[in-house]
Amino acid sequence: MRSNHWLNPGLLLASVVAIFAACLLGSTSLPADRVLAAFFGGADAGDRLVVWAIRLPRALAAFLVGAALGISGAALQGLLRNPLAEPGVLGVSATASLAATFSLYYGLVALGPWILPVFAILGALSATALLALAAIRTRSVVTLVLIGVGLSSFSGALMSLMMNLAPNPFSLSDMISWMLGSVANRSFQEIIFVVPFLIAGTAILLVTGRGLSALTLGEEAASGVGLNLRNQRIFTVLGAGLATGASVALAGAIGFVGIVAPHIIRPFVGHDPARSLVPSALLAGLFLVVADIGVRLIPTDIEMKLGVVAALIGAPVFVWIAMQRRSVND
Amino acid sequence: MTELVVQDLTVQVKDATLVDAASFSLSPGEFVVLLGPNGAGKTSLIRASLGLERTAQGNATLGGEITTQLSPIERARRVAYLPQIRPLAWPNFVRDVVALGRFSHGAAIGRLNADDAAAVDRALAACDLTHLAHRRADTLSGGELARMHCARAFAAEAPLLVADEPIAALDPRHQFRILDMITDYVKSGGGALVVLHDIQLAARYATRLIWMKQGQIVSDGSPTNTLTSQQLNSIYGIRAKVDGLRIDMEGPV
Numbered sequence: 001m002r003s004n005h006w007l008n009p010g011l012l013l014a015s016v017v018a019i020f021a022a023c024l025l026g027s028t029s030l031p032a033d034r035v036l037a038a039f040f041g042g043a044d045a046g047d048r049l050v051v052w053a054i055r056l057p058r059a060l061a062a063f064l065v066g067a068a069l070g071i072s073g074a075a076l077q078g079l080l081r082n083p084l085a086e087p088g089v090l091g092v093s094a095t096a097s098l099a100a101t102f103s104l105y106y107g108l109v110a111l112g113p114w115i116l117p118v119f120a121i122l123g124a125l126s127a128t129a130l131l132a133l134a135a136i137r138t139r140s141v142v143t144l145v146l147i148g149v150g151l152s153s154f155s156g157a158l159m160s161l162m163m164n165l166a167p168n169p170f171s172l173s174d175m176i177s178w179m180l181g182s183v184a185n186r187s188f189q190e191i192i193f194v195v196p197f198l199i200a201g202t203a204i205l206l207v208t209g210r211g212l213s214a215l216t217l218g219e220e221a222a223s224g225v226g227l228n229l230r231n232q233r234i235f236t237v238l239g240a241g242l243a244t245g246a247s248v249a250l251a252g253a254i255g256f257v258g259i260v261a262p263h264i265i266r267p268f269v270g271h272d273p274a275r276s277l278v279p280s281a282l283l284a285g286l287f288l289v290v291a292d293i294g295v296r297l298i299p300t301d302i303e304m305k306l307g308v309v310a311a312l313i314g315a316p317v318f319v320w321i322a323m324q325r326r327s328v329n330d
Numbered sequence: 331m332t333e334l335v336v337q338d339l340t341v342q343v344k345d346a347t348l349v350d351a352a353s354f355s356l357s358p359g360e361f362v363v364l365l366g367p368n369g370a371g372k373t374s375l376i377r378a379s380l381g382l383e384r385t386a387q388g389n390a391t392l393g394g395e396i397t398t399q400l401s402p403i404e405r406a407r408r409v410a411y412l413p414q415i416r417p418l419a420w421p422n423f424v425r426d427v428v429a430l431g432r433f434s435h436g437a438a439i440g441r442l443n444a445d446d447a448a449a450v451d452r453a454l455a456a457c458d459l460t461h462l463a464h465r466r467a468d469t470l471s472g473g474e475l476a477r478m479h480c481a482r483a484f485a486a487e488a489p490l491l492v493a494d495e496p497i498a499a500l501d502p503r504h505q506f507r508i509l510d511m512i513t514d515y516v517k518s519g520g521g522a523l524v525v526l527h528d529i530q531l532a533a534r535y536a537t538r539l540i541w542m543k544q545g546q547i548v549s550d551g552s553p554t555n556t557l558t559s560q561q562l563n564s565i566y567g568i569r570a571k572v573d574g575l576r577i578d579m580e581g582p583v
Contacts, residue, residue, distance in 0.1 A: 081419030210438045214430055218416040223382060225486070226406030226434030271420035275440045
């Protein structure tokens with residue numbers, strides 16, 4: 001009944017521990033005392049470089065990307081009243097990475113460091129807005145998911161087209177990175193440029209979260225208890241678009257994280273969409289940090305992409321959740 | 331005093347006129363039942379009265395203000411609206427669902443303030459749900475679900491209640507229980523407008539009956555004055571003998 005008080009602090013603590021562990025582990029693992037010394041400016045220059053320039057930004061990027069996808073997934077699930085809604089499944093991530101790739105392909109990124117995040121976010125917003133419009137017209141969530149599949153495929157096709165026409169192998173490998181999703185080689189500077197969008201999106205979702213609880217009753221009854229449906233749709237779409245766009249700008253398209261985390265969290269918060277927002281963000285962040293540690297530790301010749309690992313775990317969970325659903329309200 | 335006053339209200343969708351120049355009022359202390367066959371426009375009339383549907387003509391006021399100009403929160407504080415029951419999106423706890431009735435008072439269901447929590451407890455008690463408060467809604471029977479939705483509407487503690495077929499698909503005992511709850515609400519000073527299909531129950535519980543047919547309100551008055559065999563014949567197309575408030579239905583015309 002009462003939401004579990006240990007849930008958020010516990011997840012936060014676990015995330016901090018995981019980020020710290022990510023600084024210890026790697027091709028050459030550092031002992032804890034050397035990492036701690038590097039954190040506080042001691043230790044030798046090599047250690048500081050490894051921790052501050054490579055491992056910490058990478059782990060933080062993984063956490064932020066996960067958190068953004070987790071909270072977007074939880075919010076979209078609340079808005080659409082369906083546990084299968086998620087930025088990846090609904091084609092929001094794909095559209096965002098298409099827009100980001102577009103700005104890379106045409107060299108627009110040279111205009112300034114804001115260009116890429118802005119393009120990714122515009123891509124995400126246009127996809128979420130389209131979905132919200134469709135959600136007004138159709139009551140069937142299956143239709144929405146199908147529209148998402150269509151969006152994903154179309155964005156994928158345009159991506160393939162750009163790859164097809166890619167002028168040189170470097171831009172080709174750049175684009176593949178975007179499609180597969182990765183947080184390798186991220187710097188604090190890149191993080192700083194997306195954080196404002198991420199904070200804005202998260203804040204919008206948290207402030208308007210209460211309305212998602214009311215939507216549990218269905219739209220008619222929700223407006224009966226005093227919910228402004230139009231504003232709720234606009235703000236959830238805006239918040240999820242900003243957060244997802246920011247995550248894509250940082251890591252490319254990483255799917256299914258936003259589905260797994262809220263699904264695990266929901267029973268612990270009495271299935272209340274509003275109360276699932278924060279713990280879903282923390283759990284999804286934790287999940288990506290741990291998955292990224294795995295990516296770095298698994299000895300493959302070419303490093304696996306984080307998005308590939310996330311999909312390998314997340315896609316079967318998606319299928320499992322879909323099969324569990326009784327056809328109640330579709 | 332919060333009163334719902336509907337004047338000359340017309341609802342049109344494309345070429346079809348769903349509600350045709352309907353006028354009525356609902357005041358605290360009244361238990362008004364809206365009767366009419368399927369497709370008579372009852373739900374459209376209710377929704378348009380509450381400002382939830384576009385009107386072609388006429389207007390509705392709640393406590394003197396035009397409903398389409400009220401914000402959803404202001405409207406919800408004046409009238410608790412119980413639409414036809416739809417399944418919940420998530421298997422929430424009963425108490426949390428009832429707490430959603432406090433939405434217009436700013437409550438978030440995770441953290442209720444003392445006033446909200448007290449109102450939720452009163453609503454749970456009024457609907458005999460206290461022992462089920464910590465159950466998940468997907469484990470309830472149809473009758474218990476209907477009580478939960480009533481409790482959700484009562485928790486708002488709004489002066490008016492509008493309920494669309496609150497006893498559809500319930501067993502007779504639960505039909506009586508739900509209507510008794512609404513009667514208690516009316517006795518404590520509320521005003522209720524309820525859509526029913528059971529004419530016998532409507533006659534027994536209502537202080538006033540509003541009869542609708544093909545988008546028009548054809549009759550509005552006390553059960554003793556408006557419940558006649560001619561009325562049943564012209565509204566529903568059935569043959570029936572009426573003796574006081576007792577109805578003996580014999581078949582279609």
